[in-house]
Amino acid sequence: MQIKQQIDGDEGLFFVEKDNKPAGEVRFMINDGEIEIYHTEVDPEFQGQKLGEELIEYAANYARQNQLKVVPSCTFAKTVFARNKALQDVLA
Numbered sequence: 001m002q003i004k005q006q007i008d009g010d011e012g013l014f015f016v017e018k019d020n021k022p023a024g025e026v027r028f029m030i031n032d033g034e035i036e037i038y039h040t041e042v043d044p045e046f047q048g049q050k051l052g053e054e055l056i057e058y059a060a061n062y063a064r065q066n067q068l069k070v071v072p073s074c075t076f077a078k079t080v081f082a083r084n085k086a087l088q089d090v091l092a
Helices: 051-065 075-083 085-090
Strands: 004-008 011-018 021-031 034-042 069-072
Touching: 011 051, 021 051, 034 051, 034 075, 051 069, 051 075, 051 085, 069 075, 069 085, 075 085
Parallel strands: 034 069
Antiparallel strands: 004 011, 011 021, 021 034
16 A cells, blocks of 8 residues: 655645545645644545554654644544554654
C-alpha cells in the first residue's frame, strides 16, 4: 500500500487507493507550525484493514519530518493518538 499526498498551500490530503479506487483519506490544514487533522475517512469496503491508523501514523511521521506539531480534531484521529503512545511526541 502506498500512501500518496496532495498539499496545496496550507491544505492537504494523505490518501490510499486500492484496486484503483479511493480507499481512505486524511484531510488536514497546516498553520503556525501545526498540522490539524480534521477529517479521516475509510471506504466501508476497506474498513477493518487498519488503513485509518496507517494514514494517521503517516501524518504523524510527516509532522516529525517537517517539525510540525499535530492537533487531532476529528474523533478518529483523537482516538488513534490516545491509543498509540508512540505518537505522543508530535501532539501539540
